[in-house]
Amino acid sequence: MARDTYVFLGFLLLFAVVNIGLVVSGLLSADWTGLGVITGAGMTLALYSFLYKDNPLFKFAEHVFVGVASAYIFGQYWYPTIYGELIAEWTELEAGETANWWLLAPTALGLLMLTRFSLRFAWLSRYSFAFFVGLGAGLTIPRYISSFILAQIEPTLRPLSLSWDGFNLLVILVGVIGVLVYFFFSVEHTGVAGRVSKVGIWFLMVSFGASFGYTVMARISLLIGRVTFLLEDWLHLM
């Protein structure tokens, strides 16, 4: 057998021994809660085993995660919305209540989307897509202009002052101008334009660095969450 097979079997054996020890010692209860913690610990370790090498345990955990998440999401769509607000609207009418006929329009548009699965009727889905694209563009364009351009210009162009806030405003102003010049390709980036665009590159690099730093922080936070679960809820070492 290859070394990885021994590692794989050794890991499974160690995991079983640890869990038996935890249950026998009473640290983990022999009920559904205990089984949930053991399953969570197993899935966590199986997913992190990818850091060593791709392996069947990782693949198993990955597929279970995708399956469970899909089923959970389907349940969230089905019960409160598709059943609760659509089907029940027609099947569970109380005396004196009338059905909401307006619901037929979005229902029909939604059902037309499903015709994508048929080669013969796929063209019908274009009506739904045309509606959604038109609606989306109509709603998005004015809102985005207002929120992301007009509302953002105002704080950028506030009067400068001899204070830290004033200095911050100056930095933002220089950064905005530098980056805008960098992305202005109708003028060759030489001379003044070249120097200003270089300032823009520096601002972009600092911005990428800040984003990367935050991303590292986020990923480490997720690791901390799982390690805390393993040490506290599973092994009871904390």
Place this chain on the structure above:
Amino acid sequence: MIQKLLDIDRRIIFVLVLVAVATPLLMGTVLPITPTKEVQAAYDEIEKRAAGDVVLVSFSYGASTVPEMQPMARAILRHAFRRDLKIVAICLWPEATGLAQEVLEDMAAEFELQYGVDYAFMGYKPGNFSVILNMGQDFHSAFPQDHWGTKADELELTRPLRSLKDFDLVFDLAAGDSIEFWWIPYGQEKFGFPFAAGCTAVMAPDLYPFLDSGQLNGLLGGLAGAAEYETLIDHSGTASKGMSAQSFAHLIIVAFVIIGNAAYFISRRTRPEQRS
């Protein structure tokens, strides 16, 4: 030696990061946490509400960001319930329902809250930004019933709420687009309510411009934001515990960035000599 450093097995780095994370957690190391002004501003938004004011909390995150987002949700709700604020919770992500329910039930037990009077959970509604537009026009049309099927008209808390303008504060907890692309353009800008948010660390840098423009009144970014909020409400939770581990892991990463770069530049200098 330099080449060995450049060719270091990445699994060694993984093990060192794991040790850096696990050691402070096991030893209970606590480092001081100083709240930033963005987190302080979010705290102040809740602090300046009067008892009985209604806060809409939107949950837009899933299982993959629980370590960052769940401590944040707990800290904000704990603060709100301490101040006797009423909470209406909604989910704009399908995965968020179970997570929101867990936090709300824990808080209800801790503060002995009455469902439908002190808080209400309206569950998940698909539609992203269109749900926000719908809530702005008619809250009961967007959420005609709560998570368990009780009509919004039958709950004391949600009965008088007609639109987003009836909420004294909106707080979005998000791991995706919802703050920047749903709530700000279609909610805050259009209906003009006070708006604060909590997000994953990955998203935080993109949201700072909205603080400057006043479209966002306060912001909690990642586990650090949650830990700062826990400090402000004087309740040390999972985020505060995790911050020491976070700092040690960052030190390891910074050390490897310095070592890697130093080794790279030294190898560049020595390479021509080796060739000659």
